[in-house]
Amino acid sequence: MMTNRNALSTITLLVVLTSLFSGCASINLDTHIAETPEQALSIAADENDPQRAQRYLLRTASNYQTKGDHTAARNILRHTLLKSTEGQLREQQRLLAMASAIELEDQEWAQELANTSKVEDFLQYPSDMLARAANLQAQTLALAGEPLDSAMTLILLAQTDSSTSPQNIHDRIWSQLKTVGNQELQTSNTKAIGFENQGWLELASTLRNTGGNLDAQGKLIRQWQNNWPGHPAAQTLPKELALMADISSSRPENIVLALPLNGPLASAGKAIRDGFIAAYYNDQSANRSKTDIRVVDTANQPFLDLYRKLSNGNTDLIVGPLEKTGLAELSEMNTLPVPVLGLNYLPNDHKAPNGLYQYGLSAEDEARQIAEQLAKDKVTRILALIPNGEWGDRVTTALTDKLEEIGVTALHVQRFFPEDNLRAITADVLGVTASRQRAIDVERTIGLNVEFEPRPRQDAEAIVMVAAPTIARQFKPLFAFYFAGNLPVYGPSITYEGVPNPSRDRDLNNVIFTDIPWVLAENDNPLRSDAEQYLSGTKGQLGRLFAMGADAWQLSKRLPLLQQVKDAAINGHTGTLTMAPSGAIHREQLWARFVNGSPEVLETKSPDALVPGE
Structure with a gap:
C-alpha cells in the first residue's frame, strides 16, 4: 500500500508539473510578469497565437525599460520571435528598439534600424506620440552614423509639430548637418526638394567652404538670412550660428601675449610666440588696423602681480602664462576682470576662477x-x-x-x-x-x-x-x-x-x-609650409609648441563660441579643440602607425565635419 501511495503521489506531482509547463494555456499573457527575459521568450515560444505572444514580449520589454534594464529589453526585442511583427505591433517594437539602442549606445543595432527606415516613418504614429517617435528616430539615425537623415527627420518634425521649440530643434538640426560629409552634403543640396530642406542644405553648404574665416562665416550667415527671409532658421538661427555672426564683429583687439622669454622655458615661450604671431599674420580675417598684440616676459616675476598690472590697462585678453605655477596664482581670485587664456592646466586641487580658460599640450x-x-x-x-x-x-x-x-x-x-x-x-x-x-x-x-x-x-x-x-x-x-x-x-x-x-x-x-595634425599632416598645412621658409623651430618638439601658439591665436577669437555652444569645435593644428564647462580646452589628435620606420596616418571613420574655425 505504501508503494501504491508513493506511486500515486508521484503521478499527481507529474500531472501538476505538466499542467504548469505544457504551454501557455494556463498562463494569462496579458498580466503575467516574467522573472527573466529567457522565461518570457520560453513562454512566448509555446504560445500558439503569434500576435498574442508578440504583444506579451513587447509588454515585457517595455517593463524592463521602465526599470532601466535596457540590456534585458534588447534580449527580447532582437529575438526572432519578433521578426514577423506587423502593423501597430511593428511600430511599437520599433519605438522600443530605438529607445534601448540609444540608451545602450548600440551602434550596430542602430545601423540595423536605420537600414530599414525612412525619414517619414515617424509620421505613422498617433499625434500624441509623434514627437517622441521623431526624436527617437533622429537619435537612432545619428547613432548609426546617418546625420543627414537625422537632420531631415528633425526638419520634418518642425513642419508637422507646432509645439516644438524652434530654438531647440534648430540647434539640433544644425548639430547634425554640420557633421555631414562634404560629398554627401553637395549631392543632397543639388537634389533637395522642399523649401525647408533646400534652405537648410544651402546654409550648410555655404558655410562649408569658408576656410575657417570667422568674418566670412558671419557675413555669409547674414547673407543667407537675407536670401531666405521666410525660412524658419532665418527667423531663429541656431545658437551656434547666431553666436558666430556676433563674434565675427566683436573679437578681442588688445591682446597681451605673456610668455617666458628668458630662463629654462625661454625656447618653449619663443616657439609659442612665433606660432601665435605667424597665425595672426596668416589670418586674412584679422583687422591689422585694430588688433594690437603686445608681448611681455613672464620670467622672474610673480604672474599675479603682472596680471594685476596688465588688467588695469587697455587689455581685452591675456594669453599666458605658460608656467603652471603662474597659472596657479590666478586661482586665488574668484573672477578675472580681464579674461586669460592660460597655456597650461591648473593642478587638480585648484579651482579655476571665472574668466580663466586653460589650453596646452596635455599628456x-x-x-x-x-x-x-x-x-x-x-x-x-x-x-x-x-x-x-x-x-x-x-x-x-x-x-x-x-x-x-x-x-x-x-x-x-x-x-x-x-x-x-x-x-x-x-x-x-x-x-x-x-x-x-x-x-x-x-x-x-x-x-x-x-x-x-x-x-x-x-x-x-x-x-x-x-x-x-x-x-x-x-x-x-x-x-x-x-x-x-x-x-x-x-x-x-x-x-x-x-x-x-x-x-x-x-x-x-x-x-x-x-x-597632432601639425606633425602628422604636414603636407596639408599651408601655415607650416610658409613658416618653414622663414622661421626655425617649426619641427620636432618645438614645432608642437609652435602649433600650440598658432592654435592659441585661433582660440583667442572663439572662446565665447566654444564656451556657449555645447558641441562647438575648432579643427586646429594641435587637434580638434573643444571646451569643457570648466573652461579647459581638450584636444583630439590624429592616429598613426610606424611602417618601414615612418609614420603613416590612420584613417578615421568620422566624416569631414564642419566646425567653426576650421
Whole structure:
C-alpha cells in the first residue's frame, strides 16, 4: 500500500508539473510578469497565437525599460520571435528598439534600424506620440552614423509639430548637418526638394567652404538670412550660428601675449610666440588696423602681480602664462576682470576662477585618447610602461581612470626610470620574471633541475608604451625577444620625435601612436609650409609648441563660441579643440602607425565635419 501511495503521489506531482509547463494555456499573457527575459521568450515560444505572444514580449520589454534594464529589453526585442511583427505591433517594437539602442549606445543595432527606415516613418504614429517617435528616430539615425537623415527627420518634425521649440530643434538640426560629409552634403543640396530642406542644405553648404574665416562665416550667415527671409532658421538661427555672426564683429583687439622669454622655458615661450604671431599674420580675417598684440616676459616675476598690472590697462585678453605655477596664482581670485587664456592646466586641487580658460599640450588628454582607442579596437586587457616622476604620475592617473571608466583592465602598470635596466623592466611587465621565479621555486621544492623557457603572461591583449624615442626603440625589440612581439603597442606623441627618421625608427614598426595634425599632416598645412621658409623651430618638439601658439591665436577669437555652444569645435593644428564647462580646452589628435620606420596616418571613420574655425 505504501508503494501504491508513493506511486500515486508521484503521478499527481507529474500531472501538476505538466499542467504548469505544457504551454501557455494556463498562463494569462496579458498580466503575467516574467522573472527573466529567457522565461518570457520560453513562454512566448509555446504560445500558439503569434500576435498574442508578440504583444506579451513587447509588454515585457517595455517593463524592463521602465526599470532601466535596457540590456534585458534588447534580449527580447532582437529575438526572432519578433521578426514577423506587423502593423501597430511593428511600430511599437520599433519605438522600443530605438529607445534601448540609444540608451545602450548600440551602434550596430542602430545601423540595423536605420537600414530599414525612412525619414517619414515617424509620421505613422498617433499625434500624441509623434514627437517622441521623431526624436527617437533622429537619435537612432545619428547613432548609426546617418546625420543627414537625422537632420531631415528633425526638419520634418518642425513642419508637422507646432509645439516644438524652434530654438531647440534648430540647434539640433544644425548639430547634425554640420557633421555631414562634404560629398554627401553637395549631392543632397543639388537634389533637395522642399523649401525647408533646400534652405537648410544651402546654409550648410555655404558655410562649408569658408576656410575657417570667422568674418566670412558671419557675413555669409547674414547673407543667407537675407536670401531666405521666410525660412524658419532665418527667423531663429541656431545658437551656434547666431553666436558666430556676433563674434565675427566683436573679437578681442588688445591682446597681451605673456610668455617666458628668458630662463629654462625661454625656447618653449619663443616657439609659442612665433606660432601665435605667424597665425595672426596668416589670418586674412584679422583687422591689422585694430588688433594690437603686445608681448611681455613672464620670467622672474610673480604672474599675479603682472596680471594685476596688465588688467588695469587697455587689455581685452591675456594669453599666458605658460608656467603652471603662474597659472596657479590666478586661482586665488574668484573672477578675472580681464579674461586669460592660460597655456597650461591648473593642478587638480585648484579651482579655476571665472574668466580663466586653460589650453596646452596635455599628456592627460593623450592618455585618455589611448584608452578610448583601445576600447574602439576591442582591447579589454592591457599592460603599461610609464616613466616615474610627476609627469608619469599624471599620465598613469589619467590612463587608469579612463580605462576603468570604459571597462578596459590594466593588468599591470610598470613604472621605470630611463637609466633602469630596460630588459629587466620588460621582463617584469610581461610577467617573465614571475614565470622564471616560479620555475626556481619548483626546482627548490623537488630538488631537481627543471628545463624551463620563460614565457610572457597570456592574458594581455596589448601594451601601452609611454616612452621617449630613445627608450621606445629599445622596448619594442625587447617585446619580441620575450615572445610578445605579436601584441599591438600603443603610445603617445612623445614616442615620435616629430621628424621622419626611417633608419632609426624601424625598431618602432607597427607601433600605433597619437600626435597632432601639425606633425602628422604636414603636407596639408599651408601655415607650416610658409613658416618653414622663414622661421626655425617649426619641427620636432618645438614645432608642437609652435602649433600650440598658432592654435592659441585661433582660440583667442572663439572662446565665447566654444564656451556657449555645447558641441562647438575648432579643427586646429594641435587637434580638434573643444571646451569643457570648466573652461579647459581638450584636444583630439590624429592616429598613426610606424611602417618601414615612418609614420603613416590612420584613417578615421568620422566624416569631414564642419566646425567653426576650421
